[in-house]
Amino acid sequence: MNKVYKKHNSFVSLQGKYEDDYNNFLKRLKLLLTEDQLNKLNLTNQKIIKKIETDILGDDHKDDLNVINKFTIKQNVIDEIKTVNDDDLLRYLIHRYRYEIYPEKKIVDDYPPYLQIEPSSICNYRCVFCFMTDSSFNKKSSGHMGHMSLEMFKNIIDQAEGNIEFLSLASRGEPMVNPQITEMLEYTVDKFLNLKINTNASLLTEKKIHSILAGGVKTLVISADAADEKLYKKLRVNGNLNKVLKNLELFNMIKEKNYSNSKIITRVSGVKFDEDQNFEDMKKFWGGLVDQVAFVEYNPWENNYEKEKNEIKSPCSDLWRRMFVWWDGKTNPCDVDYKSKLSVGNFSNFTLNNLWNSDKYNELRRIHLNEERLNLNPCGSCSVI
Numbered sequence: 001m002n003k004v005y006k007k008h009n010s011f012v013s014l015q016g017k018y019e020d021d022y023n024n025f026l027k028r029l030k031l032l033l034t035e036d037q038l039n040k041l042n043l044t045n046q047k048i049i050k051k052i053e054t055d056i057l058g059d060d061h062k063d064d065l066n067v068i069n070k071f072t073i074k075q076n077v078i079d080e081i082k083t084v085n086d087d088d089l090l091r092y093l094i095h096r097y098r099y100e101i102y103p104e105k106k107i108v109d110d111y112p113p114y115l116q117i118e119p120s121s122i123c124n125y126r127c128v129f130c131f132m133t134d135s136s137f138n139k140k141s142s143g144h145m146g147h148m149s150l151e152m153f154k155n156i157i158d159q160a161e162g163n164i165e166f167l168s169l170a171s172r173g174e175p176m177v178n179p180q181i182t183e184m185l186e187y188t189v190d191k192f193l194n195l196k197i198n199t200n201a202s203l204l205t206e207k208k209i210h211s212i213l214a215g216g217v218k219t220l221v222i223s224a225d226a227a228d229e230k231l232y233k234k235l236r237v238n239g240n241l242n243k244v245l246k247n248l249e250l251f252n253m254i255k256e257k258n259y260s261n262s263k264i265i266t267r268v269s270g271v272k273f274d275e276d277q278n279f280e281d282m283k284k285f286w287g288g289l290v291d292q293v294a295f296v297e298y299n300p301w302e303n304n305y306e307k308e309k310n311e312i313k314s315p316c317s318d319l320w321r322r323m324f325v326w327w328d329g330k331t332n333p334c335d336v337d338y339k340s341k342l343s344v345g346n347f348s349n350f351t352l353n354n355l356w357n358s359d360k361y362n363e364l365r366r367i368h369l370n371e372e373r374l375n376l377n378p379c380g381s382c383s384v385i
Contacts, residue, residue, distance in 0.1 A: 004312060005299040005383045021078045029056065032090055041090070044109075048094050051101075069104045071097055079292065080194060083218060083263035092193050095165040103317035106369065111163045112356050114322035116335075117156055118171035119178040120147045121327050125200055126237040129273050131172070131338045134303050144172075144339065148327040150180045152347065154187055156325055159352045161191045170198035170221075171324055171335050182207055188216030198223060198269075202239060204247040206254065213251075213259040222248065225270030225277060225295075227285035235273060248289045267292040301336045304378035314385040315368035323356055331355045333364055336382050 033053055038046050055071040073081070077096060084092045099113040122145050123132050132138050138145070160167060169175050169184070176199050178184065185208075188195055196219040197212065212220060224244065226232040232241040255262055268286040270277065272295040283293050316334065324332040329347035332340050344360040355361065367376060374380035 003383060004314065004385045005297060006317075006385060018075050018078060021082060022073065025073065025078060025081050026057070028086060028089060029053075029093075032086060037090060041094075045094050048097050049090060052093055052097055069101055071101055076292070076294075079265055080219070083265065084193065088193060092165070095193065099166055099321060103320035106315070106320055106365070108320060108357065108362075108365070110353055110357070111160075112321070112323040112352075113164070114166045114168070115156075115160055115164045115352070116168045116171050116322060116324045117153065118148060118173065118324065118326045119153070119169055119175040119181055119184060121145050121171070121173040122147070122177045123172075123174040123200075124177065124202060125174065125239055127239075127271075128235055128237060129271050129298055129300075129302065131302050134338075137338060146327045147178045147180075148184075150183050150187075152329060153180075153184050156347060156352070157187055157191065163352070165193040166196075167192055167194070168196045168198065170196075171326065172338050173327075174203065175199055176203035176208060182211040185211040185216050186214060189214055191216065192218070194218045196221060200224070200236065200239065201244045201247050201251075204251060206250065209251050209254050210258070213255055213262055213264065215262075217264060219265045219267065220251075222266070222268045222290065223270070224268050224286065225273065227278070227281040231274070231276055235271075245289075252289065265292065266290040267294060269294045269296060271296055271298050273298045299336075299383065301382070301384075304336050304381045305339065305341075307378075307381035309374050309380040310383065312383060312385065313371040313373065315365070315371075315373065316379065316382070316384050318384065319361070319365045319368055323352070325352075333361065334382075334384070336384060337378050341377055342379075 033049070038049060041049065052071055056073065081089070081092065095113065098109070102109070102113055123130075123138075126132050126138075136142060175181055175197055185197075195217050197217050198221045201222045201224070222244070224232065224241075225235045226241070229241045232239055251266075255264075266289075268282070268290050270282060277295070279293075279295055282295070286293050318334050324335055325347050326332060326340070330340050330343050331345055331347055331350075332343050334342070342364060344358050344364070345355050347355065350358070364376070367373060368379070373382075
């Protein structure tokens, strides 16, 4: 039987306090579940909140993950909730519910629960577990390499604002490579409940750090997988651990001096790839620099196009969870398909709403629901469900 990979729940380990924070969240939620608050919501969102209330407050089994389609609150979500004001908490939970439960129930509404925007497809690293090792992809002549324009980025943000609350600025490349990344980040300030940016942190500068801390970014994820220089270089080829450490120290210094009230969550997140990687070592090494340290499961996706088809028939949940917009506007259902064989269209020609509900997207969903994903490349050899 082929091993499946659940990308949306891929933490192997995550440090953090849970029980006290969870109980504080329950107290906040109970105070907000009033008739006046519910009447401010439309009928669809009222139903979602009622379902959340039943799932979370209806019994004492908050951690019972065996209940089908039950909405639960995990450690990383609790940490996000702590940064959300009471006025925004119900709205946050509604969008979290869409992200967690809609893909399980195969529900499609007007917009994706999650949007990933790619500021750049170029990366200065060649990590051993990444598709950047594919020479047919990473060369300039391949046509896959480039930076998103500021104009396109602003257009995407304008359409997402008020419709999508969970976004990531990252995908195939390193976001900090884009020469206009500071302007991009400045344009996101106060527009989303949860905006995340993933970076290897090697290209952070004082200017970029200020743009991250200015208010748009809610979670900064630093991609690092080791607690010593030798293993770091082995996994993150072209990387320099000392440079990353100095950049993180600079980040923390600027944060403490200029943004002491910032609620940004910082996380070092590594891919559990090598038997030499040790989570306790990671916590000791990185724990004093960031709020969270995590490992995620390794998914062998470096080149799914060339792999043999597997026997997995379960539909990929990402078809109902997230949408990717590459640097050139090409819109894709996932990043395992990093060469865009399954592209549903280009943002330059359609709106986010049109793309998410397009005939091409719905056809992909139909094929997966009919247990025919093996007829698609790279879906037939992919293990994500």
